[in-house]
Amino acid sequence: xxxxxxxxxxxxxxxxxxxxxxxxxxxxxxxxxxxxxxxxxxxxxxxxxxxxxxxxxxxxxxxxxxxxxxxxxxxxxxxxxxxxxxxxxxxxxxxxxxxxxxxxxxxxxxxxxxxxxxxxxxxxxxxxxxxxxxxxxxxxxxxxxxxxxxxxxxxxxxxxxxxxxxxxxxxxxxxxxxxxxxxxxxxxxxxxxxxxxxxxxxxxxxxxx
Numbered sequence: 157x158x159x160x161x162x163x164x165x166x167x168x169x170x171x172x173x174x175x176x177x178x179x180x181x182x183x184x185x186x187x188x189x190x191x192x193x194x195x196x197x198x199x200x201x202x203x204x205x206x207x208x209x210x211x212x213x214x215x216x217x218x219x220x221x222x223x224x225x226x227x228x229x230x231x232x233x234x235x236x237x238x239x240x241x242x243x244x245x246x247x248x249x250x251x252x253x254x255x256x257x258x259x260x261x262x263x264x265x266x267x268x269x270x271x272x273x274x275x276x277x278x279x280x281x282x283x284x285x286x287x288x289x290x291x292x293x294x295x296x297x298x299x300x301x302x303x304x305x306x307x308x309x310x311x312x313x314x315x316x317x318x319x320x321x322x323x324x325x326x327x328x329x330x331x332x333x334x335x336x337x338x339x340x341x342x343x344x345x346x347x348x349x350x351x352x353x354x355x356x357x358x359x360x361x362x363x364x365x
Contacts (some may be wrong), residue, residue: 249285250278252277253357263339273298274288283302285301301321307362312342316343319358
């Protein structure tokens with residue numbers, strides 16, 4: 157009846173036209189070219205359609221998590237490469253002196269650290285080889301040069317010895333590598349006494365070169 161509280165299913169109820177909501181524009185660099193805060197191919201400029209929140213927003217929200225997972229995966233792979241006991245390198249070498257140290261070199265923008273490892277002074281058929289590997293299972297070579305009679309070698313600061321040699325393996329700018337430009341290396345050891353012992357050993361080998 158016309159006085160019924162709930163209209164019958166055949167009665168058409170009109171709510172009028174839905175108000176139009178203008179899209180929100182943004183000047184942020186991360187905004188899309190259409191100016192929409194939540195860009196969607198199915199969104200309409202006449203209001204908030206079903207495509208207002210779309211899969212594009214969901215995909216964007218999952219990107220940081222995916223990037224984090226990828227980063228964690230690479231870290232785990234690197235950690236696995238370094239697992240296990242470090243092998244003993246250069247077992248057959250005639251090592252005259254060895255000391256744990258941190259190696260730096262001087263680039264165009266100042267001193268840059270390479271890694272921590274064991275610096276060795278090796279007798280190689282009467283000549284002196286300076287060899288340093290990093291402290292990993294792979295034992296990558298940080299420095300492998302010959303000490304000459306004219307190689308600059310000085311104490312620097314409290315616990316550093318500085319030498320100037322042509323880098324091997326090559327480092328520095330391409331021009332420096334092409335021209336084989338000598339670069340300063342800083343060998344940082346634990347104590348002042350360690351630095352003095354290393355410096356004396358190098359000077360003694362220079363004099364016999």
